[in-house]
Amino acid sequence: MSRLVSLFTLSGNTPREEHVTVLTRIRGFAVLLATALAVSACGGSEPPAAGGGQPGAKEFSVALTEPDHLTPGNTSSSYSITVLQALFDLPVVIDAKGQPQMRAAESVTSEDQKVWTIKIKPGQKFHNGEPVTAESFADAWNAAAYGPNAWTNNYYFENIEGYDKLNPEAPEGSEEAPKPTVDKLSGLKVVDPNTLQVTLTGPFSQFPITLAYTGFAPMPKAAFADLAAYDIKPIGNGPFALDGTWVRNRQIKVKKFEGYAGPRPAKSGSINFKIYESRDTAYVDLRAGKVDLIQTIPPASAPEAKKLLGDRFVATPSGTMDYLGFPVFDKRFASADLRRAISMAIDRQAIVDAVFNGAFKPMSSLVAPLVPGYREGACGEACVYDVAKAKALFDKAGGFSGTMNLYFSNADPSYEQWMTAVANQLKDNLGIADIQFRKVPAADYLSTLREHKQDGPYRNNWVMDYPSPQNYLQPMWGEGNRMGWESKEFNDLIAQANSAAGMEASIPLYQQAEDVALREMPMAPLWNWQDQGGYSDKITGVQIDAYSPNLDLITVK
Amino acid sequence: MRYTIQRLLQAVPVFFATTFLIYAMVFALPGDPIVALAGDKPLSPELLHTLRERYHLNDPLLVQYGRYMLNAVQGDLGQTFTGQPVSELLQGRWAVTAQLAVTAWIFELVVGIGLGVIAGLRRGGIADTAVLAGTTFVIAVPVFVVGYTAQILLGLNLALFPTAGVDEGWPVSYLLPGMVLGSFGLAYVARLTRTSLIENVRADYVRTARAKGLRRRRVIGRHALRNSLIPVVTFLGVDFGNLMAGAIVTEGIFNLPGIGQQVFQSIQLQEGPVVVGIVTMLVMIFIVVNLLVDLLYGVLDPRIRRA
Numbered sequence: 001m002s003r004l005v006s007l008f009t010l011s012g013n014t015p016r017e018e019h020v021t022v023l024t025r026i027r028g029f030a031v032l033l034a035t036a037l038a039v040s041a042c043g044g045s046e047p048p049a050a051g052g053g054q055p056g057a058k059e060f061s062v063a064l065t066e067p068d069h070l071t072p073g074n075t076s077s078s079y080s081i082t083v084l085q086a087l088f089d090l091p092v093v094i095d096a097k098g099q100p101q102m103r104a105a106e107s108v109t110s111e112d113q114k115v116w117t118i119k120i121k122p123g124q125k126f127h128n129g130e131p132v133t134a135e136s137f138a139d140a141w142n143a144a145a146y147g148p149n150a151w152t153n154n155y156y157f158e159n160i161e162g163y164d165k166l167n168p169e170a171p172e173g174s175e176e177a178p179k180p181t182v183d184k185l186s187g188l189k190v191v192d193p194n195t196l197q198v199t200l201t202g203p204f205s206q207f208p209i210t211l212a213y214t215g216f217a218p219m220p221k222a223a224f225a226d227l228a229a230y231d232i233k234p235i236g237n238g239p240f241a242l243d244g245t246w247v248r249n250r251q252i253k254v255k256k257f258e259g260y261a262g263p264r265p266a267k268s269g270s271i272n273f274k275i276y277e278s279r280d281t282a283y284v285d286l287r288a289g290k291v292d293l294i295q296t297i298p299p300a301s302a303p304e305a306k307k308l309l310g311d312r313f314v315a316t317p318s319g320t321m322d323y324l325g326f327p328v329f330d331k332r333f334a335s336a337d338l339r340r341a342i343s344m345a346i347d348r349q350a351i352v353d354a355v356f357n358g359a360f361k362p363m364s365s366l367v368a369p370l371v372p373g374y375r376e377g378a379c380g381e382a383c384v385y386d387v388a389k390a391k392a393l394f395d396k397a398g399g400f401s402g403t404m405n406l407y408f409s410n411a412d413p414s415y416e417q418w419m420t421a422v423a424n425q426l427k428d429n430l431g432i433a434d435i436q437f438r439k440v441p442a443a444d445y446l447s448t449l450r451e452h453k454q455d456g457p458y459r460n461n462w463v464m465d466y467p468s469p470q471n472y473l474q475p476m477w478g479e480g481n482r483m484g485w486e487s488k489e490f491n492d493l494i495a496q497a498n499s500a501a502g503m504e505a506s507i508p509l510y511q512q513a514e515d516v517a518l519r520e521m522p523m524a525p526l527w528n529w530q531d532q533g534g535y536s537d538k539i540t541g542v543q544i545d546a547y548s549p550n551l552d553l554i555t556v557k
Numbered sequence: 558m559r560y561t562i563q564r565l566l567q568a569v570p571v572f573f574a575t576t577f578l579i580y581a582m583v584f585a586l587p588g589d590p591i592v593a594l595a596g597d598k599p600l601s602p603e604l605l606h607t608l609r610e611r612y613h614l615n616d617p618l619l620v621q622y623g624r625y626m627l628n629a630v631q632g633d634l635g636q637t638f639t640g641q642p643v644s645e646l647l648q649g650r651w652a653v654t655a656q657l658a659v660t661a662w663i664f665e666l667v668v669g670i671g672l673g674v675i676a677g678l679r680r681g682g683i684a685d686t687a688v689l690a691g692t693t694f695v696i697a698v699p700v701f702v703v704g705y706t707a708q709i710l711l712g713l714n715l716a717l718f719p720t721a722g723v724d725e726g727w728p729v730s731y732l733l734p735g736m737v738l739g740s741f742g743l744a745y746v747a748r749l750t751r752t753s754l755i756e757n758v759r760a761d762y763v764r765t766a767r768a769k770g771l772r773r774r775r776v777i778g779r780h781a782l783r784n785s786l787i788p789v790v791t792f793l794g795v796d797f798g799n800l801m802a803g804a805i806v807t808e809g810i811f812n813l814p815g816i817g818q819q820v821f822q823s824i825q826l827q828e829g830p831v832v833v834g835i836v837t838m839l840v841m842i843f844i845v846v847n848l849l850v851d852l853l854y855g856v857l858d859p860r861i862r863r864a
Contacts (some may be wrong), residue, residue: 150607168603177603231640249812250814274722275814277818279706281720281721281809281811284709284712290721513673516856
């Protein structure tokens with residue numbers, strides 16, 4: 001819905017918590033009914049017609065949900081990112097295999113994983129003709145890190161030296177933070193026009209891969225003259241430039257940037273991002289030939305879309321995962337055996353088949369399959385459905401007495417569906433008689449977890465920022481986690497991995513940390529999401545992967 | 558004239574009461590909108606504080622409301638959480654919703670009264686039975702089912718109308734959504750017209766008119782129908798307000814960037830200024846439309862014309 005409420009956010013909530021609502025639930029049903037009517041009336045529907053969108057030479061259209069912002073430092077919405085990936089070349093890019101490749105940067109190197117040298121490729125230009133230099137990056141990053149700007153991606157810069165000075169803490173007893181005295185990160189040093197030196201607060205081997213996040217895009221000098229204007233008409237350094245301005249709730253048009261000197265010139269003339277309120281409507285428009293590419297076909301329509309679109313139906317693995325977290329701070333959940341027993345009593349495959357049309361993948365690992373360092377079955381028997389073993393372990397741990405409350409938000413009806421399935425399985429397989437649901441308003445859900453108000457297992461969702469095990473393990477199991485779980489062994493392993501000699505060397509250490517988290521099972525992995533998209537027969541070269549829709553590769557027939 | 562002014566003056570307290578009520582209700586929604594916006598991402602207390610200050614969320618209700626009204630009087634309706642001025646946002650969206658509502662309303666008016674007359678004149682005939690059955694069906698089926706069915710059958714399969722969006726402008730892009738939105742009201746208009754007409758056709762003055770040897774067309778059109786339309790006009794008036802306010806589902810299905818979509822999003826995001834702005838406008842529309850309806854009574858029936 002991401003999002004009706006899809007939607008729009010200073011908001012990272014669109015990618016984080018899907019914005020789906022009562023309305024969409026009704027729609028899901030309506031589509032089924034309407035489709036049934038349509039099919040019976042017409043004896044099958046036709047495949048999408050050729051053509052679509054506005055005429056215009058070599059233009060294709062992409063269905064989008066309204067973004068929140070288009071300033072790269074101020075949005076984490078996946079809808080904004082789709083547009084920004086066409087407008088900007090980031091220092092690094094993640095290829096389809098999850099490996100970092102250089103894009104705007106020539107190299108990102110470090111001797112000690114703490115001081116990093118980024119060499120910028122010379123000769124690149126912004127859409128307004130300004131050259132892309134080390135300063136363009138430093139300016140953009142300083143702005144994002146500057147507390148009073150209150151940009152969404154502020155915290156991505158917290159491990160760069162000098163972040164504290166830009167985000168001073170409020171003094172004791174006051175809510176008001178003092179205004180920072182400086183507006184530049186001391187850890188960013190422009191050595192020469194093509195060299196940027198970044199000093200981190202500590203060693204961090206995964207730094208290069210984080211540079212693929214849109215929050216690290218460069219900004220031209222012109223942007224800072226009027227940031228509000230820039231937000232609706234961003235100037236980037238990518239293969240497409242904005243054509244006109246962002247027409248809110250209607251469309252964002254981009255056209256091929258003729259001055260582009262980078263590695264991925266556009267293969268089409270222009271893209272029209274058509275903004276839809278509802279994914280169902282976008283899908284109808286794809287069938288009507290009015291939009292050429294949609295990245296999320298509604299799950300209810302997926303089986304039909306598969307039939308209608310054939311090769312033009314694309315399923316893309318995603319980094320998004322669902323977990324069942326345990327309130328380890330509550331002494332009824334203090335036993336690791338009990339937590340493992342609950343994990344073993346859940347039939348993940350059955351739930352995936354029943355609730356998600358089999359499109360999601362049951363998980364036995366804390367990180368998604370597309371992340372380097374993923375091990376299938378890392379969890380071992382603790383994630384394998386086995387009623388007898390689960391029951392034995394459950395009894396050994398002393399069982400569970402009292403009411404078990406299950407927590408989830410009301411953001412999407414599917415949460416309640418799968419939680420109900422989990423409750424039934426725990427009842428049948430472990431004999432936990434009294435299970436209640438705690439359906440929390442979406443706006444309240446995350447603060448409930450943050451404040452440790454949940455006294456039972458809860459739904460935990462994670463959308464990947466960059467393909468590193470660190471991006472899963474540290475935010476979710478590291479210090480200050482929602483489970484109230486504390487493990488020095490785990491934290492030490494993460495710290496070692498972060499300061500390892502490089503990406504390669506860090507992986508075995510992250511895996512060891514993952515093993516600790518799986519052994520203690522403060523949070524059980526459930527399943528990995530999959531995105532289902534489709535495109536019209538007007539375009540070719542569609543190569544959507546988990547990191548980018550790669551719109552520059554698309555050719556209009 | 559005096560009556561009109563009186564009615565408009567009555568609107569002033571209504572205006573303040575509704576805006577305050579709406580503001581208080583949005584204010585009372587659980588959860589912190591800023592925290593909710595950040596999703597699963599960490600949000601430092603400093604950032605949170607800066608944003609709460611920016612949107613004045615730390616002030617007490619009365620102060621927030623007072624500031625809002627003060628700015629509103631000067632034409633500043635505040636801004637959304639994404640930084641777009643509310644007045645600019647509403648401008649674009651009202652146009653869409655107004656076009657949709659007018660389309661739906663004309664559809665209700667013309668087709669609804671037409672069907673009602675056909676059914677009412679031949680009570681018990683095939684046309685009457687068909688209209689009764691058809692309208693019962695329309696009233697019974699929820700609007701989203703009608704909407705998606707119409708979109709897929711008429712828009713996608715038969716390609717008679719655009720499936721969604723406003724690219725083709727008024728009226729083309731608004732025909733199908735207008736018909737869907739108006740279908741419910743149409744069913745009521747048709748039934749009201751029919752019942753009212755059946756009653757009036759048997760009234761003394763109609764018999765008199767016939768006895769005078771007036772032509773049938775004149776008897777029905779000038780005498781019976783004119784009287785029958787009073788309840789219909791009442792309904793159409795109130796319904797115009799409903800059409801403006803009730804387009805949430807229709808706008809969603811047909812991807813029309815109007816008021817319905819916006820109010821729905823804004824309630825979820827707890828964007829007080831936007832919700833209040835929209836609801837205030839809706840209240841004003843209701844007040845004005847009701848006034849017009851009352852004035853129109855006088856035109857239809859001189860007996861209730863006021864001084």
